[in-house]
Amino acid sequence: MIRKVLPLLLSLFLSACSGSSSGSTEAISDRPIRAVVTTGMVGDVVHNVGGERVEISQLMQAGVDPHLYKASEGDVQRLAGADIIFYNGLHLEARLTDVLAQMDQTGKPTVAIAEGVPEEELLAPPEFAGFHDPHVWMDVKMWLHTIDPVRDALIELDPDHAEQYRANAEEYRTRLQALESYVQQRVQELPAERRMLVTAHDAFNYFSKGYEFDVFAPQGISTETEASVEDIRSTIDVLVERNVPALFAESTISPDIIKAVQEGAKARGHEVTIAGPLYTDAMGNEGTPEGTYEGMIRFNIDTIVDALK
Ligand SMILES: [Zn+2]
Structure with a gap:
């Protein structure tokens, strides 16, 4: 049912947004970037790399299962009104596949950050036929690969603040490397x-x-x-x-x-x-x-x- 309704809703929202998009005459470098993210982990990377330049709207809050999450009408509106969308990808947000693909087709930057992990490092368990395992954040070394896709997408959207995004990305990378050392140190206790x-x-x-x-x-x-x-x-x-x-x-x-x-x-x-x-x-x-x-x-x-x- 929802599959049939979504494209219609989407086209209504998109036409509404393209007509009246507030600030459409204002350059993006002069106002905060409106980013919509799916999970908190994705939002954490965007928050740390984007810093004060980015206003984040997060679809899935604490305790919410991303494998089962479906977009509400309000979510579709938020996605359509965003300057940029960041999601995990690798089929984590299985039930948002259609709506994210449609956002991408409208030309809105729609970035699957976990797809920044090199393919040879991804796992493809046979029981998850045809897909890679999406849970890359559980190994800090894998999650470090998501920083560059976020940095590069923000620079492309807002090149005037490129230096800021680069500096933020390096600071976050250093913190995650310290986190990786902490995990390794605790694991050695077992x-x-x-x-x-x-x-x-x-x-x-x-x-x-x-x-x-x-x-x-x-x-x-x-x-x-x-x-x-x-x-x-x-x-x-x-x-x-x-x-x-x-x-x-x-x-x-x-x-x-x-x-x-x-x-x-x-x-x-x-x-x-x-x-x-x-x-x-x-x-x-x-x-x-x-x-x-x-x-x-x-x-x-x-x-x-x-x-x-
Ligand atoms: Zn899971």
């Missing part, structure tokens, strides 16, 4: 056999590769698919066989699956605690430390290492 991360959905493949953890999740890469009884049973087998002490809940997902795994393990005589919730597909609330990318990653690694030690 011996290899303790690096076992069991979560509800499979958001940790880049984390696994980047920090040498084994990861298991009954629900797969996208929350669009549900965990089967067989998936839950095989996760319980892993817990029992490897004597895993903790499971991790996620901020964007109901704890039901992880509780079912805990119950199943208990029935087989293996007590396991539930830690977290980890911030996987959304950051924490605005104004809290976890409401930034750096705070989210620090919270996650501290929670993981402390629970598995």
Whole structure:
């Protein structure tokens, strides 16, 4: 239903905007840039690289699952009124694919920042047929690749402030490199056999590769698919066989699956605690430390290492 309605809404909004676009006569370098972003992690890069030049409107707030998120009428209006749109891409925002493609077709800069990660570094799990794994923010080394696409798109839109965007980008890069060192340092506290991360959905493949953890999740890469009884049973087998002490809940997902795994393990005589919730597909609330990318990653690694030690 929504697929049929969206193009109509879109054309109405677009014609309204092109007619009356406030400030259309004002040069973009003389006013703030209106950016619409999808997730908080994307917004964090744009905020840090754009600085005070960019006014950000974020579609998905804390606790919202990007795999399942659909655009409301208000969202379409916000997207149509933006100077520039930044999203993760790699099919994370699966249900925004059509509306983002249409924005792109109108000539509006529409930037999939995770597609700045070199293709040879992307993972392509066979069960996520035809797509790369979108959860690149879970390894800071991967997320560092998203800085340049944001910087370059802002410079193209607003070349008068190019130096500012370049300087901001380098400052943010330095901070993320320090964050990466912090994560590495905490990971070293766990011996290899303790690096076992069991979560509800499979958001940790880049984390696994980047920090040498084994990861298991009954629900797969996208929350669009549900965990089967067989998936839950095989996760319980892993817990029992490897004597895993903790499971991790996620901020964007109901704890039901992880509780079912805990119950199943208990029935087989293996007590396991539930830690977290980890911030996987959304950051924490605005104004809290976890409401930034750096705070989210620090919270996650501290929670993981402390629970598995
Ligand atoms: Zn996810």
